[in-house]
C-alpha cells in the first residue's frame with residue numbers, strides 16, 4: 001500500500017474512486033456539492049504533484065445500462081470551478097477503447113471524469129473482467145469513497161488486484177479510517193458511546209460489538225422503552241419493540257458481565273401527543289401513564305449523561321436521545337451535544353456519525369466543537385459492527 005502524500009504522481013494517470021453521488025434537481029443542477037468538495041484535497045494533491053486525475057463514480061441508481069438522467073455530465077463545469085478553472089473533460093463511457101485513448105491523452109493538471117460506473121451491472125457485482133477494463137485507464141488507484149467502502153464493487157475493491165504496488169487511500173477515506181480507529185482500536189479511556197435513535201433492532205449489532213470495547217454505554221431515545229418494558233415498567237404509548245424484550249435483557253446481562261457501565265434514562269419527558277403543541281410532564285421512566293409517550297430524556301437523566309460524557313477520553317455519538325426534530329423534545333439531544341463539545345475542549349476525542357446525529361449537530365450549530373463528523377452512513381455502521389470493509393481491506397492488501 002502506498003501513501004498519497006509521498007507517492008510520485010508525475011506524468012501518471014491516477015484513477016480515483018470518489019463518491020460524486022450528489023443530489024440533482026429536475027434541471028440537473030447540483031443541490032448539494034458536499035461530496036464533491038470532500039474529494040477535492042485528493043484530486044488537488046494528484047494535480048499538484050504532476051498527475052492527471054481520472055475520476056470514477058456512481059450517480060443514482062440506473063437500472064439497465066446508460067440513462068441520461070444519471071449521467072455525470074452535469075458535474076463537469078462545477079468540478080472545474082471547484083478546481084479553480086482546471087480543464088475537466090468527461091468520457092462517453094467508463095471502459096472501452098475510446099475511453100482508454102481519452103485517458104491516455106489527458107495532460108498533467110487536467111481531469112477526466114469517466115461516465116457513471118453503474119451503467120454496467122458488473123460494477124455492483126464486483127466483476128473482475130470489468131474491473132480489469134477500468135484499470136486500463138490508469139497507472140495507479142486511489143480509493144477515496146468511504147461511503148461505498150462497505151461494498152465489494154469492481155471500482156471500490158476488486159480493481160485493487162490490478163495495482164498491487166500502486167494503490168492507496170485518498171485523504172477523505174484516510175481521515176475516516178484514522179478517526180474511527182481512534183474510537184474502535186486505540187481509544188483514550190474512558191471510552192463512552194451514546195447510542196440513540198428510534199429502535200433497538202436497528203442498532204443491536206453495533207451495541208453488541210461496542211460492549212467489548214466501551215467503558216460507558218449510554219442508551220437513549222426510543223430504545224429506552226424496550227428496556228423499561230423488559231424490566232416490568234409501564235411505557236404507556238411510547239415506542240417499544242415487544243419482539244426485543246429478551247434482546248434488551250441480554251444486553252444488560254452482557255454489559256454487567258463485561259464490566260460496562262450501562263447508563264439509561266431514569267426519568268423522561270412524556271407527552272400526550274407527538275407534536276410541538278403537546279402537553280408534557282416529567283415522569284419516572286418506568287411509570288409512563290396510559291395515553292402518554294416518552295419523547296425525550298428527563299432532567300435527572302440528562303445530568304447523568306452529562307457527567308459521564310464530561311469525564312470521557314473518547315466519545316462516539318450515534319443517534320439522538322429524543323425526538324430532536326420537534327423543539328419541545330430536543331433538550332436531551334442538545335445537552336448531549338453541548339456535553340460532547342465541553343469534553344472535546346478538555347481534550348477528549350469525539351466522533352459523531354450516523355445520519356440523525358449529524359443532523360442534530362448541524363441543527364444545534366456545534367459541528368466545529370466536535371473532533372470528527374462522519375457522513376459515511378452504511379460504511380460507518382458496518383465498521384462499528386466490527387465488519388471488515390472491502391474497500392479498506394483491498395487498499396491495505398488484507
Ligand code: AMP
Pocket residue numbers: 196197198199202220221222223239294295296318319320321322323324325356
Ligand atoms: P435512528 O435513525 O434509528 O437513529 O432514529 C432517529 C430517530 O429516532 C429520530 O428521527 C428521532 O426523532 C427518533 N427518536 C428518538 N427518540 C425517540 C422517542 N423517544 N420516540 C420516538 N422516536 C424517537
